[in-house]
Amino acid sequence: MTAYLVTILIFVCIAILLGFALNLQWGVCGMANFGLVGFFTLGAYAAALVALSGAGSLAAVAVAALVCAAGSAGLALISLRLSDEYLAILTLGFGQVIGLVALSETWLTGGSLGLSGIPRPLTGLVPEANYEPVFLLLLIVSVAAIYVVLELLQRSPFGRVLRAIRDDDVVAATLGKNVAAMRVKAFAIGGAIIGVAGAFHSFYLTYIDPSQFTTAITGYTFMAVIIGGRGSNKGLVLGAATIIALIESTRFLKDAVEIVDAGQLAALRLIFVGAGLVLVLIYRPQGIASEYQLKSASLFDREDGRPIEAAPAEGERS
Amino acid sequence: MIAQVVLNGFITGLALALPALALTLSYRILKFANFAVGAMLTLGAYFAFVLNVTLHLPLIVAAIGAAALLAATLIATDYLVFARLRDRTAITLLVASIGISFIMENIARLIFGNGSQNFNVAIMGGYQRWNLRFNAEQGYTAITAFAGMIAVYLLLGHTRLGRSMKAVADNPELAAVRGISREAVIRRAWAVNGVLLGAAGVLVGLERGIDPQLGWSYLVSVFAAAILGGLGSPVGAVLGAMTIGVVQELSTLVISPNYREATGFCIIAFILLLRPQGLLGTVSLKK
Numbered sequence: 001m002t003a004y005l006v007t008i009l010i011f012v013c014i015a016i017l018l019g020f021a022l023n024l025q026w027g028v029c030g031m032a033n034f035g036l037v038g039f040f041t042l043g044a045y046a047a048a049l050v051a052l053s054g055a056g057s058l059a060a061v062a063v064a065a066l067v068c069a070a071g072s073a074g075l076a077l078i079s080l081r082l083s084d085e086y087l088a089i090l091t092l093g094f095g096q097v098i099g100l101v102a103l104s105e106t107w108l109t110g111g112s113l114g115l116s117g118i119p120r121p122l123t124g125l126v127p128e129a130n131y132e133p134v135f136l137l138l139l140i141v142s143v144a145a146i147y148v149v150l151e152l153l154q155r156s157p158f159g160r161v162l163r164a165i166r167d168d169d170v171v172a173a174t175l176g177k178n179v180a181a182m183r184v185k186a187f188a189i190g191g192a193i194i195g196v197a198g199a200f201h202s203f204y205l206t207y208i209d210p211s212q213f214t215t216a217i218t219g220y221t222f223m224a225v226i227i228g229g230r231g232s233n234k235g236l237v238l239g240a241a242t243i244i245a246l247i248e249s250t251r252f253l254k255d256a257v258e259i260v261d262a263g264q265l266a267a268l269r270l271i272f273v274g275a276g277l278v279l280v281l282i283y284r285p286q287g288i289a290s291e292y293q294l295k296s297a298s299l300f301d302r303e304d305g306r307p308i309e310a311a312p313a314e315g316e317r318s
Numbered sequence: 319m320i321a322q323v324v325l326n327g328f329i330t331g332l333a334l335a336l337p338a339l340a341l342t343l344s345y346r347i348l349k350f351a352n353f354a355v356g357a358m359l360t361l362g363a364y365f366a367f368v369l370n371v372t373l374h375l376p377l378i379v380a381a382i383g384a385a386a387l388l389a390a391t392l393i394a395t396d397y398l399v400f401a402r403l404r405d406r407t408a409i410t411l412l413v414a415s416i417g418i419s420f421i422m423e424n425i426a427r428l429i430f431g432n433g434s435q436n437f438n439v440a441i442m443g444g445y446q447r448w449n450l451r452f453n454a455e456q457g458y459t460a461i462t463a464f465a466g467m468i469a470v471y472l473l474l475g476h477t478r479l480g481r482s483m484k485a486v487a488d489n490p491e492l493a494a495v496r497g498i499s500r501e502a503v504i505r506r507a508w509a510v511n512g513v514l515l516g517a518a519g520v521l522v523g524l525e526r527g528i529d530p531q532l533g534w535s536y537l538v539s540v541f542a543a544a545i546l547g548g549l550g551s552p553v554g555a556v557l558g559a560m561t562i563g564v565v566q567e568l569s570t571l572v573i574s575p576n577y578r579e580a581t582g583f584c585i586i587a588f589i590l591l592l593r594p595q596g597l598l599g600t601v602s603l604k605k
Contacts, residue, residue, distance in 0.1 A: 030409050034353070034416065078590050084409050085351035086545070086590060092353075093538040093583030104576040215534070219420055222413060263432050267424040267530075274420030281414050282402045 006132045008248055010204055013139040015240035017197035018217070019224040020146055020233060025190035026222075027230035028154065029183060030166035031076070032088045036221055038095025039068045039191055041102055041213040043198020045109055048118045048208055057121030057203065064195035072191025076184040095218070102210045114209025118202050139200055146193060150233055153189075162186055163231070216266070219273045220247070226280045246272070322450055323567050329456045331543075331563020332463035333525065336518035337536065338543035338555040339470055340511045346487040346550040347507045348400065350411035355515065355540055356533030357422035362388040362512075362519030363528045364426050371438045380437075381520040388519070389512025396508050401501070419534075427530040434527040437520075459521045466517055467556055470510070474552060479506055487550075538582035539566065546589050 018040065025031045033039075047064040051057060075094055079087040102109045109115065126134045153159050164172040165179050173179045202208050224243045228235030250269055337359055344352045352358075366384035369375045375383065395418060403411055445452045474480040485493040486503045494500060522532060543562045547554025562585060569581045 026409075026413075030407075032409055032412055078587055082590060085412060085549075086586075088351065088353070088412055089538065089541045089545070090583070090586060090590070093541075093580075093586055096538055097577075097580045097583050100577055100580050104574060219416070222416070226413075264428050267427040270420045270424040271428065274417040274424070277417030277420070278399050278414050281406075281410055281417070282399070285406070285410070 003132065006136050008244060010132070010136050010139060010200075012241050012244045013136070013143050014197050014200055014204075015220070015224055015244055016143055016236055017146065017193055017200070018221045019228065019236040019240050020143075020150055021190040021193035021197070022221050022225045023228070023231065023233060023236055024150065024193070025187055027225055027232075028159065028162050028166065029186045031084060031183065031187055033072075033091045033187075033190070034088050034218060035075075035091030035093070035095030035098075036194060037213050037215055037217040038091070038098035039071060039194040040198045040201070040217060041095075041098050041210075042071060043068045043195035044202045044208050044213070045102060045115070045198075046195065047199030048115045048202040049108070051119050051202070052115065052117070054119075057119070060202075061196055061199045064199040065192040066195070068195030068198070069188040069192040072194075073184050073188040076187035080180050080184065095215075099210060099213065102213070110209070112210060114207060114212075115202075116207040118206045118208070120203045120206060135204065142196065142200070146196070147233055154231075154233075158182070158185075216270055216273075219270060219277070223273045223276055226277060320571075321448075323571060324564055325450055325452075326456075327564030327567035328560060329459050329563070330567055331560035333459050333518065333521050334536070334539055334543050334563055335463050335556045335559035336466050336514045336521070337533075337540045338547070338559045339467065339552055340514040340518070341540055342544045342547065342550055342552055342555040343470070343483075343507060343514075344511055345544070347483055347504060348411070350408040350415070351541070351549070353412060353415040353537070354419040354422060356535075356537035357419040358388065358392065358511070358515045359519045359522065359533035359536065360426055360528075360530060361391065361422050361533075362516035363523035363532055364430060364519075365516065366520045366523065367430075367435060367437065367528050371435070374438070377437055377439050377520070377524075381517060384520060385513040385516030387512075388516040389509040392508040392512040392515075393505050396505065401504075423530050423534060430528075430530070432530060434529040436527050437524060439524070455525050458524065462517055462521055466514055470514070470552060473510065479503075483507060535579060538579065538586070542582040542585045542589075545586055 018036065022033060022036060025033045043064040046067045047060040050060040050063045071094070075090050076087065079090050103112060105111075120131070120135070121138065122134065123131070154162075161172060161177050161182055164175075164177070165182060169179050201212075205212070220243050224236060224239035226239070227242050228237070228239030247269065250265060337355055340358075341352060341355045344350075344355075362384050365387045366377070366380045369380035369383045370377050373380075399414060399418060400411065403414055445454075445457075472480075474483065482493065482498045482503050483506070485496065485498055486500050490500050493503075519533070522536065526532070539562055543559035544555050545558070546561055547556070547558030562582065565585060566578055566581045570578055
């Protein structure tokens with residue numbers, strides 16, 4: 001039972017990392033990353049290849065983060081001056097390409113068989129029997145460290161400018177902020193975090209293949225961010241836990257209800273995720289936890305503290 | 319050899335033209351990129367599958383039925399979801415459309431499973447001329463796609479509905495002042511989308527078999543076509559689709575066919591670098 005719990009918590013932590021990244025990219029900056037799973041794959045394979053070459057776990061994590069950051073920065077640069085749809089489709093296409101490469105370049109990625117025997121961090125120092133709790137601890141420490149950095153970042157002038165850009169980039173630019181550079185940086189930082197998540201995924205499973213990286217991961221992460229509240233890293237812990245709880249609890253549904261097979265179960269989950277996304281967007285766009293805001297900002301808000309919503313343009317409904 | 323590849327490319331492009339037109343029309347009128355366009359196409363293919371295989375209707379009747387059913391489904395989707403998000407940002411609608419895409423694709427998967435299925439049609443023969451091989455599916459694709467394109471052209475240019483669509487796309491407030499109901503125009507735009515995507519679903523299903531991933535695997539190519547043509551430009555969407563089709567088929571001569579789907583991404587990246595407004599059309603630059 002403890003072992004099962006540890007496994008679940010490890011998956012929750014990896015989901016939280018992905019959520020942190022998407023939260024920064026989409027929640028804070030408004031840049032939808034529909035190719036999240038592609039970067040996750042890239043990070044996982046980069047870390048696996050470096051670790052397999054014997055360069056050590058730390059180097060593997062660093063390379064995964066760097067490669068994903070570079071890829072993210074590249075895509076953000078290409079779509080720099082265009083509206084957000086273009087970045088969304090670019091990331092989606094990038095995700096597909098990474099999937100194709102993972103499947104086709106057998107000499108590098110092992111094709112559909114994948115890579116196995118990926119060395120884990122700290123294996124020399126920790127006895128085999130206690131390895132998984134220690135791994136979880138390591139992961140929690142990493143999540144906490146990234147959380148602190150992100151919170152500092154969001155409360156820093158950098159974070160304030162990012163939110164200003166999301167809410168109105170023209171105003172931000174008018175105030176002399178370099179909108180383009182900020183967006184690229186933020187997207188790259190998000191990419192680096194996805195890379196770290198990918199590295200931990202490889203380390204934990206010690207075996208990766210293309211079938212582990214489905215579009216569902218992107219959907220789940222959007223769901224986690226939207227449950228947690230866009231812009232709120234604290235809420236994400238709740239969001240990621242909810243998603244993993246959903247996946248794990250429905251696992252038993254298969255045994256309880258005989259008419260549902262594994263494929264149908266996966267389909268049901270994704271219908272649920274899709275419906276959840278749409279419902280939260282319609283009924284609770286701010287999510288369950290809300291974004292950190294400067295208290296003085298509430299001076300300009302309505303009395304109930306909610307940000308003023310843009311009034312619909314007149315004459316749009318006739 | 320090259321001529322055959324180019325011919326196949328044109329046909330691939332013609333099949334892409336219908337969903338690209340649908341995407342570009344909804345982008346102009348609804349002002350957001352509909353990422354569910356792939357899943358809607360999949361749904362159209364399955365509607366036709368049920369009518370054709372389960373109810374034993376001839377394929378042409380099934381295709382018309384599927385187009386009507388899909389149009390009704392999209393109007394219902396708009397009423398349930400998109401209408402409630404009308405005043406939100408484009409990025410919210412984008413994410414909502416991905417949510418819709420998950421729902422539609424997986425309803426198909428839940429009911430029909432992951433396997434690939436085929437329409438109940440007689441095996442169609444081919445036709446040889448000038449060293450080129452034409453098969454019957456290609457003929458159907460060409461005829462349907464041309465019919466669809468001409469219909470859209472006539473609709474936009476020569477009907478009252480087309481003019482009100484353009485009016486709403488350009489300036490909804492002014493259109494409202496002139497007594498054009500935005501909501502009514504949007505519903506009709508979804509109906510047009512449904513017909514185009516239903517027809518496209520049948521064509522694609524006829525060529526490659528029907529599976530729940532059908533539309534998803536087309537999605538990037540459809541966007542590439544629409545972006546290459548200039549998002550929002552119907553003529554551009556058709557030209558873009560033809561170009562993408564030919565490039566995609568030609569690419570198989572140079573690179574491994576595994577990467578055929580990757581050409582869509584590469585083309586989008588190149589267009590954005592070189593000519594972000596596409597072949598025809600204007601782009602909304604940020605900053």
